[in-house]
Amino acid sequence: MQLEKLLSNKVIQAIQLLYNVTPEAKAITFQKTNKEFEGDLTLVIFPFLKASKKSPEETGKQIGEHLRSNTPEIENFNVVKGFLNITISPAFWINYFNDVAGNPNFAFVPVSNTSPTVMVEYSSPNTNKPLHLGHLRNILLGYSVAEILKANGNKVIQTNLVNDRGIHICKSMLAWKKWGSGERPETASMKGDHLVGKYYVTFDKHLKLQIAELKLAGLSDEDAQKKAPLMLEVQEMLRRWEEGDKEVVALWKTMNNWVYKGFDETYKMLGVNFDKMYFESNTYLHGKKLVEEGLNKNVFTKKEDGSVRIDLSGDDLGEKVLLRADGTSVYITQDLGTAVERFKEFPELSKLIYTVGNEQDYHFKVLFLILKKLGYKWAEECYHLSYGMVELPEGKMKSREGTVVDADDLINEMIDTARETTLKLGKTDELSAAEAERLYYLIALSALKYFILKVDPKKKMLFDPKESIDFNGNTGPFIQYTYARIQSVLRKAEKTDDRRWTAITLKDKEKNIIKLIYEFPVALGHAAKEYNPAVVANYVYELSKEYNQFYHDITILKEVDANLRNFRLALSKKTGEVIRSAMKLLGIDVPERM
RNA sequence: GGCCCUGUAGUUCAAUGGAUAGAACGGAAGUUUCCUAAACUUUAAAUGGAGGUUCGAUUCCUCUCGGGGCUACCA
Secondary structure (H helix, E strand, C coil): CHHHHHHHHHHHHHHHHHHCCCCCCHHEEEECCCCCCCCCCEEECCHHHHHHHCCCHHHHHHHHHHHHHCCEEEEEEEEEECEEEEEEEHHHHHHHHHHCCCCCCCCEECCCCCEEEEEHHHHHEEECCCEEEHHHHHHHHHHHHHHHHHHHHEEEEEEEEEEEHHHHHHHHHHHHHHCCCCCCCCHHHCCHHHHHHHHHHHHHHHHHHHHHHHHHHHCCCCHHHHHCCHHHHHHHHEEEEEECCHHHHHHHHHHHHHHHHHHHHHHHHHHHCEEEEHHHHCCCCHHHHHHHHHHHHCCCCCCCCCCCCEEEEEHCCEEEEEEEECCCCCCHHHHHHHHHHHHHHCEEEEEEEEEEEEEHHHHHHHHHHHHHHHCCCHHEEHHHHHHEEEECCCEEECHHHHCCHHHHHHHHHHHHHHHHHHHHCCCCCCCCCHHHHHHHHHHHHHHHHHHHHHHCCCCCCECCCCCCCCCCCCHHHHHHHHHHHHHHHHHHHHCCCCCCCCCCCCCCCHHHHHEEEEHHHHHHHHHHHHCCCHHHHHHHHHHHHHHHHHHHHHCCCCCCHHHHHHHHHHHHHHHHHHHHHHCCCCCCCCCCCC
């Protein structure tokens, strides 16, 4: 970054001197020089042609000359069409490397007491079924964004708002009561979340049968859905739950606890954690107070039927109900209340990030707008981290239709594949059984996490269960492999040298690696600004690829010049360090051997 | 119907308005007396279509054709 800043100033100077005008800052754009040309950075000349009244080539030359004679960091330049390709002196790159080599945290912004506090909510599951691939994207994304924000100097509170109450969990409860015969996770040898999910499906199956019967008896589809006995029963159960009926609440607690135990296992497997858990059973009433507030402020209106609404048609969002005619609150009312509570609990919060799929874009637009209309100025700081759906080749996943990829199953399949592949490659010779198992786990999780995180969150992504996730090419294991190779070299070198390097003639591959290391902090900043782990994923892939080329072309351990040998070792060590920290931000661990 | 998102090699993904649109997988052809071949090298292959703004458009605007989502007194 420093470099671009420095050069920008020089360019402004040059243009003032040469053409007697001051260019706008945004007119000065640097980009990486394409590999087919000589140079490190390229200045686009076109914006300055009006001022220079000369051809692009001529203008480029004039600016280039000025830059070269006034900037010691610039070694040379050439002009191709409207592009000024600048070659930075090797001394600059070596100095840069010297400056950062000894500092493992060189790319991170330190967190202090005065750092801004950001809350990141993610996962936020329902407690009626196990986690699936869609949740996985949510969890990995939220976790990684939280890590990236920490690396950029934010204090981060990671939260999970568990949707533990409502009609969905009552469905599982009712089905279990009717058809469960007292089955428990231990007796069924099933994870608790899977067991509860099983009864959710059971409920749906029976409900469908009832609806079909009613329709045969002549009822309309809508009536059949409403009047099915199971539907009435489950609504009654929810009502009893809200009244605090002892038996219902006890069952609710029992079954939710089964689910939490199951979720915890999955979270542990994924290596994610939360600083604070919220449960909707505690928060779902918060919104009601706000309704009063909104009515007093004339932001909301009460209709004759008793329902409370807000008219957002001025903002093209239509009319929204906030309180039903019977006085009960709806989803958005809860969310309003919860947001207000959070800013009360953490007044220092400077950002509140919701990791939720893009199917709820409308919901969050409405939510933030209402908060703003209620006069909460922090509403501006609420952000919907909206991500695209994970689709299967046949379309969207639907839990009730059983077309979901279960998270636990997927993880276990990945571990099996990792084991198979590793054994086939004969890479386990030096490892104990426990070490080998640990390695399969690391590889499996990296393949899975990288596969998901390398895609721009905003975009939908496709997952084909028939094609297992790759271990070659642009994948997590490729990056892990690069890291393991580096560690192998370092082990064989026995000792490395941390002094400042001078008198090194940089080869292209070496310079490229230093340039990529130089870009690490830039990538981190970019990733944080965009809330986009894919930036980090793409970065660390590029670095790994570059290192593998270096490794292939240039000898390290057998280099006879001790100075060069030690420099290459230091470069390798640093590269490994950057790979490890970048992967850590994606929630991925790297093995020392593989 | 209205609103929002999205269309890039056969496939999965890249590309702050900048050069001849990058990778990976798959395809074709190679590299191991040499620090880990989960690697490296070479090769064929793409911006849905039509306009517009611009010195310059995958990127911004309009239309059009595909794909997805939202549009509940569900969560």
